[in-house]
Amino acid sequence: MMAERKATLFLILHWVLQYAVCREVTLPMGPLYRVAGFPLSLPCTVSGYEGPRTQEFEWFLYRDNSGGRQMGVVSTRDNGFPYVPFQPRVKNGEVRVERDSGDTVRLVIQRLRPEDQGKFECYTPSTDTTYQGNYSATVPVKVIPDTLQISFSRSLTGQPVPEGAELTLTCSAGIQSEQLTHLSITFGKRGRGEDSVSGAGGEGSAVREIISIDKLLGVVPGRSYKKRYSDGEITLEKRNGEAGLDVYVMKMKAVQPDDTGSYFCEASQWILDPDRSWQKIAQRTLDIGNLTVQQLAESLSVTSSPRGELTLQVGSPLILTCEVLGLPSGVNSGLLVQWMKRGSISSDEVGTGGVEVEVAQMSTNGIVSWGDDLSRASGGSVEKVAEGKYSLKLFSAQPSDTGVYRCVVSVYAGRSNPGPSTPATLTQSSEGVTVNLRTKDVQVSAVAHLPRGPLLKTGSTITLICNVTVTATGPIQTQVLWLRWPIPKPVFKKGESPSSSVAPPEPPVVEKPTFIAALMYNGVANTYINSSEVSIDRLSVVSYRLRVHSATLDDQGMYACHVEPWGQDPRGSWYSTGTKTESNAVTVYLYARAADLLLIPLVIGVASALFVGIVIIGTVTCCFMSRLARQRAQK
Structure with missing residues (x-):
């Protein structure tokens, strides 16, 4: 029985192995x-x-x-x-x-x-x-039978097309089959100089698929064109045609230099096999022609006028013009126009001081914005005076407007309203225009002093006078700023003492001043410290007064007044003449009050009396306790 079972299992195993x-x-x-x-x-x-x-x-x-x-x-x-x-x-x-x-x-x-x-x-x-x-x-x-048809209505001539121009390619295709088949359309480009071959190939360096309508009627951009497709710059549309052919229209809103090449349209016929896989069963490729894109940099130029150097009187209008030349006709391009300035009246030489700053700009949609000096928004304008021509106007030029101006233009070729993250196609700037402003011949001097009076003590009022002399033609207002430096301490060489030093001490290190208060040209008083009560006023046409009330030791120092005349232009606006001066330094030292001097010996006396009393009490108590202890021991 056991042998039969083994034979049966052997036969089953042999059959399974043979089947496997x-x-x-x-x-x-x-x-x-x-x-x-x-x-x-x-x-x-x-x-x-x-x-x-x-x-x-x-x-x-x-x-x-x-x-x-x-x-x-x-x-x-x-x-x-x-x-x-x-x-x-x-x-x-x-x-x-x-x-x-x-x-x-x-x-x-x-x-x-x-x-x-x-x-x-x-x-x-x-x-x-x-x-x-x-x-x-x-x-x-x-x-x-082969029923796949493909054609185009207009071919590319190979003539140069300006950068930013719109490109439209049209391809017609269709199939007449008794079987259920689908049609896909692909627009592609071969690199410059590539020979025409059948088939679109892949996404290599020689052949690039731009955009397709696949076998399931979905629009698919090529790998190199996904960003432009998502930005809406490349589209593909299917339209009903005639004679059984549908029309496919591809548009590029703004061609780029990289779009130069040979273009083709490819139609493919697809069928769903019984295993549910799609198979391409027919394909035709039609060459549309060559495209050459002319770069904008080859034709664009930006100029500004007047050229060279411009000298004006303060208060005169400043008008600068920027012209953009070489923009291709028929291409609707957005322009961002900026006016930049380098240098000011505070520079040692016009155009060399500071960094370049933006004065104003006009965006691609015509919105004007001003740079750091927002006050210019009411005293100037930026206008588009003609196609490709823009002006900057400052109604009343100030000495701070001195500098080198240039016009910077960013061109968005084929994009009249670019998005905030859209890069400019090209940015160019004009030559610099040097603007000089003739200010009034102003001379100014200042002398500071302490009026005569009793010695200054802590708690008293410090009074300082600044006498100003201004020589000028026309209306002038004076702006006075009071500064304070710490009293410098003499510096002696190592090993020397003040009594033994014969040579003069080394010069002290000058620290930065502290702004105390200012009387502006328009009569507004400003104070800059919070530790003391400070007031500033004008005693006469030429005399200005600073008072520090309830002075403390922190108010000691060397005081000086900084004077800056302001002139008035023909339009009534006030401006800094650029002339400045600083008075002599006045040393203010505060003495201690008599009550403070009496307090010192009083404090010392009270402290000494307390010390002596404590010593006497301690000594008496110690002796008394020792005597008491001896008496108890004798008993």
Whole structure:
């Protein structure tokens, strides 16, 4: 009984192993519909075989009208295998076997013919020890006529197109098939100098897909054009046409230098095979022509006027003009115009001082904004006086307007209203215009002093007088600023003392002054410290007074007045003449009050009395306690 069971298990195991290693040949599910004149590719795989890893394959065709007769097509092991109809096609490579691996090959017919319709068989000669499994597989192939059409209405002439111009390409395509097939359209470009070849290829350096409508009617941008597509600069639209052809229109809103090249339109026919995979069964490519983009930098120039140097009286209007030349006609481009200035009256030389700052600008949508000096918004204007011509006007020029001006223009080619993150196509600037302003001949001097009176003590009021003398023509207002420095301490060399030093001490280190208070040219008083009560006023036309009330030791120092005359222009506006002076320094030292001097010995006396009293009490108490202790010990 046990022997029978073992025999049965052996037979079952032998059968399973034979089944697991039995040969199987696989072809795609059919029927397959392919288009005459286009390639056919049939993959064939063998598995579960014994023997070498590289298997041999033989292909047969059973034509629909052959009555089931077998016709040899091509073999991997026998060059004389093809039948007469296939011999020349195999010899010139139109019909061939391409090996993907040792047990997978594919039959390739480069140009399918109507007479190739039938049932294709893939056969693998046995290399097994026993004949098990299936050694061949068949798939029916239907050859349908070629009905794919493609055309265009206007080709590119190769004439230069200005950067930023709009490009429109139109392609018509259609299919008339009894089978359910889909159509895809691709617009692409080959690099400059590339020869025209059939097929769009991939996204390599020679051929670039720009935009497509795929087999499922989805719009797909090429890898290099995704950003421009998302920005709305490249579009593809499908329109109904005539004679069964649909019209496909691709637009580039603003061509770039990189768009130079040879353009084509590609139409592809697709079918869904029984295994639910999409297969391209026909394809046609149509050359549309060459495009050459002329760069904006080759034609654009920016000039400003007047040129060179301009000298004006203070208060006169300053008018500068910026002109943009070389913009291509027919291209609607946005312009950002900026007026920049370097240098001011405070510079040692006009144009060399400070950094370049923006005076004003006009955006692409005509909005004017001013730079750091917002007060200019009411005293000037930026206008577009003509196409490509802009002006900057300062109604009343001030000495601070001295400097070198230049016009900076950013061009957004083909984009009249660019987004905030859109980079400019090109930015150019004009030559500098040096603007000088003649100010009034002003002379100013100042003398500071302490009025006579009792010695200054802590808690008293410090009074300082600044006498100003101004010589000028026309109305003048004076602006006075009071400054304070710490009293410098003499510095002696190492090893010396003030009493033993014969040579004068080294000069002290000058610290930065502290702003105390100012009386502005318009009569407004400003104070800059919070530690003391400070007031500033004008005693007469030429005399200014500073008072520090309830002075403390922190108010000691060296005081000086800084004077700056302001003139009035013909329009009534006040401006700094640029002339400045600083008075002599007045040293203010505060003495201690009598009450403070009496307080010192009083404090010392009280402290001494307390110390003596504590010592006496401590001594008496100590002696008394010692005597009391001895008396108790005697008892």
